[in-house]
Amino acid sequence: MAKKQLYYEDVEVGTEVTPLAKVATTQMLVKWAGGSGDFNPLHFEDSFAASQGVDSPIVHGALKRAWLGHLMTDWIGDGGFLKKLACQYRGMDYPRKMKTITDPQEGETWWCRGTVTKKYVEDDQHIVECDIWVENAKGEKTTPGSATVVLPFKKAKS
Amino acid sequence: MAEQIITDEIRAAIGMQSEPAVIEIEKGMIKKFAEAVEDPNPLWQDEEYARNARYGGIVAPPGFFMTVMMRGERVEFPFQLPFTRVLDGGGEWEFLKPIRPGDVLTVVNRFADIFEREGRTGKMVFMVTETTWRNQRNEVVARGKSTLINY
Numbered sequence: 001m002a003k004k005q006l007y008y009e010d011v012e013v014g015t016e017v018t019p020l021a022k023v024a025t026t027q028m029l030v031k032w033a034g035g036s037g038d039f040n041p042l043h044f045e046d047s048f049a050a051s052q053g054v055d056s057p058i059v060h061g062a063l064k065r066a067w068l069g070h071l072m073t074d075w076i077g078d079g080g081f082l083k084k085l086a087c088q089y090r091g092m093d094y095p096r097k098m099k100t101i102t103d104p105q106e107g108e109t110w111w112c113r114g115t116v117t118k119k120y121v122e123d124d125q126h127i128v129e130c131d132i133w134v135e136n137a138k139g140e141k142t143t144p145g146s147a148t149v150v151l152p153f154k155k156a157k158s
Numbered sequence: 159m160a161e162q163i164i165t166d167e168i169r170a171a172i173g174m175q176s177e178p179a180v181i182e183i184e185k186g187m188i189k190k191f192a193e194a195v196e197d198p199n200p201l202w203q204d205e206e207y208a209r210n211a212r213y214g215g216i217v218a219p220p221g222f223f224m225t226v227m228m229r230g231e232r233v234e235f236p237f238q239l240p241f242t243r244v245l246d247g248g249g250e251w252e253f254l255k256p257i258r259p260g261d262v263l264t265v266v267n268r269f270a271d272i273f274e275r276e277g278r279t280g281k282m283v284f285m286v287t288e289t290t291w292r293n294q295r296n297e298v299v300a301r302g303k304s305t306l307i308n309y
Contacts, residue, residue: 022196031190031193031194032194034194035190061246062246063194066194066221066222069197069220072220073220074199084251085220085250089247089248
């Protein structure tokens, strides 16, 4: 990937975390079930979902958490370290259905976003805190959270 | 008098710890996980790239936890849940050390708190679990605190 490394000096309070687009599909949920080991039928069976009081199978909370992990590890690059991640699953998200074996139908795209809320040095670590969230196509934050990362410091390089 | 949802039996579970679950981390597990998330970061999958990067080899992405969780952290409640529906409420996780293929993780859960609240659809029971992941060197690699909602 060889991306440009993000440094502590590059961010200020208010700096935007580079947004990451995600499309949840029924296929992705199946892959997630296999990859995570979460076989709760709430995420793949219409009638069971209905019995649980939701309209149709919903996106796993933990998948949205993993998206937020992806958001942060992409942003901080190889030289950064994700120390903490927190999120709450507040709103239901419904995956797009598939049109072909590989492609989803038209529909909703989710965005993982964040902004820097704090930066400080503690125990020689250059720490940055962010508010992060997953928002749906209506702009609602269905999965708000926060992240704490350690970033490399340019002056320490030489 | 209001109906008591959290019985003495349920309350007695607070502070109880689960039997440790042991999970061996394999490269293929990490790859499947990264594919499901559509996270192509070579740190998770490309041996050669990862060898020259920070950790000197493939590591698991932070969210990989869930894989470990659902096989190890699958919470067995030592009581009958008061309601039929269960939702994951979220939580917070702290990452202390990288998790690598070949690591053998031991996962322990502790019921930290169980309480009820009035929700939109009636009473809801919140079950807070604290989880600790240790590797084969007995180092704590991660800690978490998550909430399940029963309603």
